Amino acid sequence: MKKVLVSLAVILMAATTFAQGTVKVAAKFSKGDYVIYESQSAVIQQSPMGNDTINFTGDIKYEVTDARKDGYTITVNTLKWDNTTPINNQLMKKITTMQQQMLVGVPMVVTTDPDGKIIRLNNYEEIKQKVDLFVDNMINVIFEGADEQTMQVLSREGIRKAIMNEMTEENLLETLSNNTGNHSSLYGKTFTTGTISDEKMGNFIFKTTYVVPESKNKDTYSLKSSSSIDMKKEDIKKLLIQQLETMMPEQAEAIKENIDTVLESGMVKIEGTRQCTYEFFKNGWLKSGEIVSKINSMGNESTTTSKWQIKESHIK
Secondary structure (H helix, E strand, O other), rough: HHHHHHHHHHHHHHHHHHHEEEOOOOOOOOOEEEEEEEEEEEEEEEEEHHHHHEEEEEEEEEEEEEEEEEEEEEEEEEEEEEEOOOOOOOOHHHHHHHHHHEOOOOOEEEOOOOOOOOOOOOHHHHHHHHHHHHHHHHHHHHHHOOOOHHHHOOOHHHHHHHHHHHHOHHHHHHHHHHHHHHHHHHHHEEEEEEEEEEEEEOOEEEEEEEOOOOOOOOOOEEEEEEEOOOOOOHHHHHHHHHHHHOHHHHEEEEEEEEHOOOOOOOOOEEEEEEEEEEEEEOOOEEEEEEEEEEEEEOOOOEEEEEEEEEEEEEEE
């Protein structure tokens, strides 16, 4: 009898531990719900040309405009996204600021499945047309501040093509949630402590491990992840060729002939890590979070720290 009781206790303990280490991120929204997140982002860049820091802060609003059995319609609007760092006529800061502010005031209307997973960007063509106007301004800024050598290598059409090629529906959906930690990609997924998945974030492929901490608040649950770039030689080669063909088409063929030699030399390395912490309400609304990512790409290092929390909300 004693052995039976001990065995039962072990089973119950294991079951409890497993329950604490498993969670499904799912939406239970209502029409009219909205949340405004206050978000901050700090980027520290280190390169052979020197070090630099740039900071942004702003508000992002998520509003449920329709709730159905088969999912939700949500409008995401970046209300403001300000550069709080002096630009001082620095070209890269100007370009970065323009890129970051490209979607300010441009509502993005998405459709989700019942769990809140985004399945479609409803107004993609409208957004693409608005972005097209920003691209011309950005190209003008680039060439106004570029030296003669840079102007010989780059072309206006190459830059335009590079930017617009990134304006795919998939990339826009990724962009809309970057300031809140790309949390939209978590909806509909079940996570257990130790879950490992391969994930694409921007141009990089990460291997991510998840941890579900024990909840200390009955109204919320947490999720943590730790990622590292996991790109094979062929992945890096594909990325480099894609960028060369877009940005420097005239030089691309000559460089492609020697790209294997360059990769074998170890001169081209892409390394990085990413640590994420999310806190969700039980109804699926993101409450707060933080992300710290470090990327070393071909001698250029960048560290990005992003934080966000609810500033204002109306949740039924």
